[in-house]
Amino acid sequence: MKTRKRSKTLIDLEKLNTLNREGCPACGRKFALGELVVLACGNWEGERYIHEDEAAFDRETNAYYERRYYEKTSE
Numbered sequence: 001m002k003t004r005k006r007s008k009t010l011i012d013l014e015k016l017n018t019l020n021r022e023g024c025p026a027c028g029r030k031f032a033l034g035e036l037v038v039l040a041c042g043n044w045e046g047e048r049y050i051h052e053d054e055a056a057f058d059r060e061t062n063a064y065y066e067r068r069y070y071e072k073t074s075e
């Protein structure tokens, strides 16, 4: 089985406490236990966890991007 470097992550208590200091940088909401998140690039420094349904996966760079950011930069 192939292991992908980029994988989806479930929010656990530890992540909840860490990430909810700032919330989701894509939509500004707080994360909830059991939600799917991915490490994504966007209109921020480096990679941040955002909700999985707000991310687009780019096969070329093998990375997730925040959707609006991705659409803007791929135009």
Ligand SMILES: [Zn+2]
Residues within 6 Å of the ligand: 024, 025, 026, 027, 028, 029, 050, 051, 054
């Ligand atoms: Zn979000």
